[in-house]
Structures are given as C-alpha cells and as structure tokens.
Amino acid sequence: MRAITIPEPGGPDALVLDEVPAPEPAAGEVLIDVAAAGVNRADVMQRLGHYPPPPGASELPGLEVSGRVIAVGDDVQQWQPGDEVCALLDGGGYAERVVAPAGQVLPVPRGVSLVDAAGLPEVAATVWSNVFLVANIQPGQVLLVHGGSSGIGTMAIQLAKAVGARVAVTAGTRDKLDYCASLGADILVNYREEDFVESVREQTGGHGADVILDNMGAKYLARNVDLLAPGGRLVTIGLMGGRKAELDLGRLLAKRGAVIATSLRSRPPMEKAAIVAAVREHVWPLLEAGQVRPVIHSRHPLEHAAEAHRELEASGHIGKILLTT
Numbered sequence: 069m070r071a072i073t074i075p076e077p078g079g080p081d082a083l084v085l086d087e088v089p090a091p092e093p094a095a096g097e098v099l100i101d102v103a104a105a106g107v108n109r110a111d112v113m114q115r116l117g118h119y120p121p122p123p124g125a126s127e128l129p130g131l132e133v134s135g136r137v138i139a140v141g142d143d144v145q146q147w148q149p150g151d152e153v154c155a156l157l158d159g160g161g162y163a164e165r166v167v168a169p170a171g172q173v174l175p176v177p178r179g180v181s182l183v184d185a186a187g188l189p190e191v192a193a194t195v196w197s198n199v200f201l202v203a204n205i206q207p208g209q210v211l212l213v214h215g216g217s218s219g220i221g222t223m224a225i226q227l228a229k230a231v232g233a234r235v236a237v238t239a240g241t242r243d244k245l246d247y248c249a250s251l252g253a254d255i256l257v258n259y260r261e262e263d264f265v266e267s268v269r270e271q272t273g274g275h276g277a278d279v280i281l282d283n284m285g286a287k288y289l290a291r292n293v294d295l296l297a298p299g300g301r302l303v304t305i306g307l308m309g310g311r312k313a314e315l316d317l318g319r320l321l322a323k324r325g326a327v328i329a330t331s332l333r334s335r336p337p338m339e340k341a342a343i344v345a346a347v348r349e350h351v352w353p354l355l356e357a358g359q360v361r362p363v364i365h366s367r368h369p370l371e372h373a374a375e376a377h378r379e380l381e382a383s384g385h386i387g388k389i390l391l392t393t
Contacts, residue, residue, distance in 0.1 A: 071128050071276075072373045077117030080374035080381070081164075083129075089159070091167045096299040098170050100153060104186035104367070106162035106219070106387040107376045109306065110333060112157075114352035115377065117342045121159040122334055130161020130391075131333060133168075134176060134186035139187065144170045152176040156344055157187040158333065162373060164393050171341030174348055176382075177355040180362060185319075187362045187388035190293035190343075192351050193221040194305065195344045196330055197247055199281055200231075200350070202328055203301040207232030209278035212268055214288065216253060217244035219388040222363040224281055225251045229352065230359050236277065240383075242369070247386050265295045276300065281313045286310035289327075304329045363387030 069090040076375060093099040111129040113119035115139040121127060135152040137147050144324050147153065152190050154176055155168035176185040199205050210298045211228045215221045216237025229252035236255035237248045245256040257264045269276055282288055285308025292302045293316065300323060320327065332340070354360040365385040368376040370393050380389050 070370065072370065072391075073128060074128075076191040077115065078385055080115070080377040081113055083108055083175045083377065084250065085371045085373070085375040086148075088128070089311060090161070090165045092141055093167050094192075094248075096144060096170055097141040098137055098147050098153070098155070098173050099139040099167050100135040100155060100173075101138050102133045102161065102164055102166055102393050103135040104133065104183040104390045104392045105130045105370075106186050106190055106323060106381055107373075108190055108219075108392060109192075109380070111162075112345075112377060112381060124215075125158035126166070127158045128162055130159065130163065130166070131157050132189040133157065133161040133166055134182055134184075134188075137275075138165065139249075140170070142263075145171060146277050149184055151292040152182055154185040154189050156193050156340060162370065162391060164370075167314060168266075169171075169341065170266040170339050171337065172344050174344060174352070177352050179356055179358065183367065183390065184362050184364050186390050187219060187364055189347075190323060190332070191219045191388070192347045193340070193343050193361075194220050195224045195227055195281075196347050196351055197332065198303045198305055198330055199228060199279060201343070201346065202330060203279040203281075203303050205231065205233050205279050208234070210234045210272055210275060212264070212277040214238050214281065215283050216248040217386045218283070219363070220281070220283070221248070222387050223360070225361040227338060227354070230354050232383060234272075236271070237370070238264050244386055263291075265291050268295055273347030279303065281305065284309035286313035287366045289313040293319055293323070293325065293327070296320075296323050298323055300325045302327045305331070325332060365389055367392050369393075
C-alpha cells in the first residue's frame with residue numbers, strides 16, 4: 069500500500085510517499101480502508117524528530133482517519149466490514165490502510181461526509197477530555213481558547229457554546245476572529261494588537277476566565293494564571309511557546325486555581341476508549357443535530373503531504389487540513 073514515511077527527520081520534504089506492507093488487524097483491532105487523514109501539529113513534531121510514537125505504535129505519522137472497515141480482528145463485535153467510520157490512532161494514518169483499536173473507532177456522524185469525518189476524532193477527543201472531563205466547564209462559565217481558529221479551537225468554541233458557556237478566543241488576524249465569532253465566540257482578542265489578560269478581564273467585568281485551554285505553554289503561563297477566575301483551571305495541551313517558565317504559586321493559591329498539563333496520544337488504550345465513548349455519547353448527537361460541525365480548511369492528496377504540512381506551519385488556515393487517498 070502507499071503511505072507517507074519519514075526516513076530522516078526534517079522539513080516538510082522529509083515526508084516521502086512509499087510502498088509499505090499493509091497492516092493486518094490483531095485481536096481487538098479494526099482494519100480501515102482510509103478515505104482521509106487529519107493533519108495535526110503532533111505530526112509536524114514527529115516529522116521534526118521531537119515526538120516519537122508510543123512503544124508499539126506505527127512509525128507512520130497520522131493520528132486520525134476516516135474510511136470503511138475492511139476486516140476486524142478476533143473479539144471485535146461492534147464493527148463489521150463495510151461500516152463507515154472514523155478513528156483516533158496512535159499513529160499510521162498517512163496511509164491507504166490502517167489498524168485501530170476497536171474502542172477508538174466511531175461511526176461517521178449522520179450529515180458529515182466520509183472525508184470530512186477525518187477531521188473529527190482528534191479535536192473532539194481533545195476538547196471533550198480537557199474542557200469537559202478535566203476542567204469541568206459549566207454553563208455560564210468563561211472559557212478562553214488560545215488559537216481559536218485552529219481545529220481544536222473551532223471545536224472548543226462550538227461545544228462550549230452548546231452547553232451554555234461564554235467563550236473568549238485569541239487569534240492573530242481579523243478574518244480568524246470573525247470566523248470564531250460566526251461559530252459563537254463572545255470575546256475576540258487579536259493577540260498581536262491587544263493584551264489578552266486586560267481584554268478578557270475587561271469584557272468579563274473583572275471576572276477573568278474559569279477555564280483556559282492553552283497551546284502555548286511557557287510563554288503564556290504567568291499571564292494565564294493572572295487571568296484565572298477564583299477556582300479557575302488552566303489546561304495546557306501544547307508547548308508552542310516553550311517548555312520552561314516560572315510559576316507564582318502564591319498567585320495560584322490565592323485564586324484556588326489549578327494548572328493541568330495533559331496529552332492524548334500517550335494515554336493508555338483503556339483511557340482513550342473511555343474518552344471516545346464519551347465523545348460518541350455527548351458530541352455525536354450535537355454533530356448529527358447540526359449544532360456542531362467539523363471546520364475543514366483544505367484537502368490535499370496523500371502524495372502532497374509536504375504541501376499540507378507547509379500550510380499547517382504557515383498558520384494561515386482556519387480549522388482542519390486533511391489528506392485524502
């Protein structure tokens with residue numbers, strides 16, 4: 069089968085289209101004929117040599133796909149050949165076929181195309197696990213999403229609004245902020261022109277943010293803590309702004325706040341399966357009712373994976389970038 073390999077770490081041209089052996093489903097696994105794969109920052113980090121796959125996972129990049137089930141391994145009862153599905157992966161998605169643990173597979177929601185469903189598993193699982201399961205956002209609370217126009221950001225806006233939260237976002241252009249507003253964002257901050265702490269505090273009457281979903285890490289740590297409301301929760305899911313920063317514990321104690329760092333890829337299979345089950349229970353009905361939708365910026369053929377990575381790294385996109393087979 070055709071797949072994208074990374075013979076040596078490097079820039080986008082390190083992604084090489086090659087012929088590799090097709091996988092076979094082991095017990096508890098599903099073999100999927102891939103229609104499309106989502107392109108994520110984690111794939112870029114893997115390409116650069118900074119984010120190796122977990123032990124036992126495929127060395128191929130790609131953490132989410134959509135497609136049709138070809139075969140199932142022993143002990144798989146819930147999926148059958150021909151089912152249209154999308155799946156959260158440990159790796160291997162940039163390929164024509166991939167295996168996924170049965171517990172990390174989801175049906176394609178009604179009303180979503182088979183290709184576009186590839187943009188759902190990673191963002192839905194990330195947002196639900198962090199904003200809802202970890203940070204426990206509640207109706208009426210304020211959620212701040214850094215990078216509101218990203219795939220994760222566009223999903224976070226929609227899900228938080230669906231449960232009655234107030235949403236603030238940061239983004240770097242007017243077009244991105246306008247799109248966030250079209251999804252329901254209430255507070256729009258251009259981080260190139262405004263201080264997000266001052267802006268969000270002013271527009272919440274001094275309250276601040278109850279939950280902050282942060283992809284920047286060290287660069288924003290002090291300001292994020294400063295913005296937390298009493299009892300607020302800062303959830304860091306990315307390190308685009310560095311790994312190390314000073315934390316004022318006194319400030320955090322005064323707010324009775326929490327700083328939480330999480331990742332999805334490294335979680336054990338049982339935890340991932342539990343998150344996927346929660347996503348199917350809570351997010352899929354919103355997708356099928358039209359209250360939430362995947363936001364797809366572009367679709368590229370598999371052989372143009374380097375172009376897709378360049379587009380992602382240029383940061384001009386809104387929503388998800390996909391590779392199609």
